[in-house]
Amino acid sequence: xxxxxxxxxxxxxxxINNNWLDNYNPSNGxxxxxxxxxxxxxxDLAYNAAQSAFSQWSxxxxxxxxxxxxxxxxxxxxxxxxxxEAESKDNGKPISLATAIDIPRAAANFQFFAxxxxxxxxxxxxxxxxxxxxxxxRQPIGVVGCISPWNLPxxxxxxxxxxxxxxGNCVIAKPSEVTPMTxxxxxxxxxxxGLPKGVLNIVHGLGTTTGQAIVEHPNxxxxxxxxxxxxxxxxxxxxxxxxxxxxxxxxxxxxNIIFADCDYDKMLETTVRSSFANQGxxxxxxxxxxxxxxxxxxxxxxxxxxxxxxxxxxxxxKSTNIGALVSRSHLEKVESYVKIAEDExxxxxxxxxxxxxxxxxxxxxxxxxxxxxxxxxxxINQEEVFGPVVTMMSFKTDEEALQLANDVTYGLxxxxxxxxxxRTMQFSKQLQTGIVWVNxxxxxxxxxxxxxxxxxxxxxxxxxxxxxxxxxxxxxxIKYE
Ligand code: NAD
Numbered sequence: 001x002x003x004x005x006x007x008x009x010x011x012x013x014x015x016i017n018n019n020w021l022d023n024y025n026p027s028n029g030x031x032x033x034x035x036x037x038x039x040x041x042x043x044d045l046a047y048n049a050a051q052s053a054f055s056q057w058s059x060x061x062x063x064x065x066x067x068x069x070x071x072x073x074x075x076x077x078x079x080x081x082x083x084x085e086a087e088s089k090d091n092g093k094p095i096s097l098a099t100a101i102d103i104p105r106a107a108a109n110f111q112f113f114a115x116x117x118x119x120x121x122x123x124x125x126x127x128x129x130x131x132x133x134x135x136x137x138r139q140p141i142g143v144v145g146c147i148s149p150w151n152l153p154x155x156x157x158x159x160x161x162x163x164x165x166x167x168g169n170c171v172i173a174k175p176s177e178v179t180p181m182t183x184x185x186x187x188x189x190x191x192x193x194g195l196p197k198g199v200l201n202i203v204h205g206l207g208t209t210t211g212q213a214i215v216e217h218p219n220x221x222x223x224x225x226x227x228x229x230x231x232x233x234x235x236x237x238x239x240x241x242x243x244x245x246x247x248x249x250x251x252x253x254x255x256n257i258i259f260a261d262c263d264y265d266k267m268l269e270t271t272v273r274s275s276f277a278n279q280g281x282x283x284x285x286x287x288x289x290x291x292x293x294x295x296x297x298x299x300x301x302x303x304x305x306x307x308x309x310x311x312x313x314x315x316x317x318k319s320t321n322i323g324a325l326v327s328r329s330h331l332e333k334v335e336s337y338v339k340i341a342e343d344e345x346x347x348x349x350x351x352x353x354x355x356x357x358x359x360x361x362x363x364x365x366x367x368x369x370x371x372x373x374x375x376x377x378x379x380i381n382q383e384e385v386f387g388p389v390v391t392m393m394s395f396k397t398d399e400e401a402l403q404l405a406n407d408v409t410y411g412l413x414x415x416x417x418x419x420x421x422x423r424t425m426q427f428s429k430q431l432q433t434g435i436v437w438v439n440x441x442x443x444x445x446x447x448x449x450x451x452x453x454x455x456x457x458x459x460x461x462x463x464x465x466x467x468x469x470x471x472x473x474x475x476x477x478i479k480y481e
Pocket of ligand 1: 156215
C-alpha cells in the first residue's frame with residue numbers, strides 16, 4: 001500500500017495529526033494507497049516554509065527561475081511513461097490519453113512559463129506636459145494557493161503552479177484528494193530540478209479540511225482554483241471578506257453547434273472526441289449538441305454508429321477508448337442523470353448503462369451515452385453531468401441556435417461547425433462563453449486567455465493573463481523638473 005506524503009519545505013512529511021484517507025484505483029475499485037488528510041496545522045507548516053523561501057525566490061533572477069522551470073519540464077518529459085502510468089491508474093483514464101495529452105501538457109506548462117517569464121513586461125506612461133513618468137512594477141504577491149480538480153490531474157495542477165512560481169511567488173498547492181498521485185511525484189521532480197526548498201509545497205487532503213484551510217489562511221493572498229461551480233462560489237464567499245485575489249475556473253455545459261455547411265467528416269470525428277474524450281470528464285466537452293434540422297437525421301445515424309464502436313475497457317489496454325470514471329460516487333451521479341433525462345422525456349439513443357469489464361468487475365465503467373432531447377430547459381441540458389453523456393436536438397435558424405447555446409447559466413466554451421464567415425463572426429461575437437472553437441475543438445495555444453464567463457468562472461489564466469494574476473501591479477509616478 002503506497003503512502004503519499006505532504007511535500008513541505010522540500011521534504012516528504014506525514015500529516016501532523018496522522019489522519020489518512022484511502023486512495024482508490026478506478027479501474028478495479030481497489031484501495032491502493034493512502035494520502036494525508038491535512039489540516040490547519042499542516043497548512044501553517046507549509047505557509048511558514050513558503051514565507052521563509054519567498055524573499056530569496058522573489059529576488060532570484062528570471063534566468064535562474066526560467067532554467068529551473070525548464071529543468072522540471074525536461075524531467076517530466078523524461079519520466080513520461082512512468083507518470084502516464086501513474087495518472088492512468090489514479091484517474092481511470094486510458095493510458096494512451098495520459099501519454100499523448102496529460103503528461104506532455106504538464107511538461108509544456110513548465111516550459112511555456114519558463115519562456116514566458118523572460119518576455120513578460122510591464123507598461124510605462126509618460127505624463128506629457130506634467131513632467132512626470134509612470135511605470136508599472138509587477139511584483140509577486142507572496143504566498144499563493146493553487147487548488148485543482150481530478151479530471152486532468154497533473155495537467156491542471158501544473159497549469160497553476162508554473163506561472164505562480166515563474167512570477168516569483170511561493171506556492172501551497174493542493175491536488176484533488178481523488179487523484180493525488182502525480183502531484184506527489186511532482187515533488188520529487190522539483191527537488192531533482194533544484195527548485196529551492198519551500199518554493200512549492202504540496203499538501204493533500206479533502207476540500208473541506210485541507211482546501212478550506214488554504215482558503216481561510218489570512219496570509220495566503222491569492223487563490224487560483226479550478227473545480228466545480230458550487231465549490232467556487234463557496235471559496236468566493238470565504239475569500240472575499242479577506243480581499244484575496246481570486247481566479248475561478250469552474251464548470252461548463254458547452255454547446256456544440258453544427259451547421260449543414262460544415263466539413264461533415266471532420267466535424268463527426270471531432271464531435272466523438274469532444275463528447276467523450278477522458279470519459280466526457282473535461283470541463284470543455286461539448287455536452288449539448290445542436291444540429292441544423294436539414295442534417296439532423298443523417299448526423300444522428302452516423303454519430304450513434306460511431307459512438308457504439310467506442311471500446312469501453314481497462315485503461316491500460318491500447319484498444320480502450322473509454323476508461324473508468326473517476327469514482328463510484330461519480331458514476332452514480334452520471335447514472336442518475338440518465339434517469340433524470342428519461343423521466344423528463346429524453347430518449348436514450350445509445351449507452352445509458354454501467355459496463356462490467358471482465359476481470360475488473362468492481363471498476364467504474366459506463367457506456368458512452370447519447371440522449372435525444374426536445375427542450376433545452378430540461379435538467380440534463382442545464383446541469384453539468386461531467387461524464388460520458390451528451391444530448392442532441394435540432395434547430396432551424398441561426399437565431400434559434402444562438403438562443404439555445406446561450407440559454408444556460410454556464411459560459412465556458414462553445415464549438416461551432418460552419419464554413420460561413422459571416423455566421424462565424426456573428427456567433428463568435430454573440431456566444432456568451434470565454435472560448436469559441438470554430439471547426440475544431442480543444443486546440444490550445446498556451447498564449448491565449450483561458451477561462452469562462454457567467455457561472456463558469458471569474459478571471460482568465462493562460463499566457464500573460466496568468467502572470468498578471470500572479471503579480472500585483474504597482475504604479476510608480478516620478479516627477480522631474
Ligand atoms: P470540486 O469543486 O469538488 O473540487 C476541486 C478541488 O477543490 C479539489 O481539490 C477539492 O478538494 C477542492 N475543494 C473542495 N471543496 C473545497 C473547499 N470548501 N475549499 C477549498 N477547496 C475545496 O471539483 P472536482 O469534482 O474535483 O472537479 C470537477 C469540476 O471541475 C467540474 O465542475 C469541472 O467542470 C470543473 N473543471 C473546470 C475546469 C475549468 O478550467 N473551468 C477544468 C477542469 C475541471
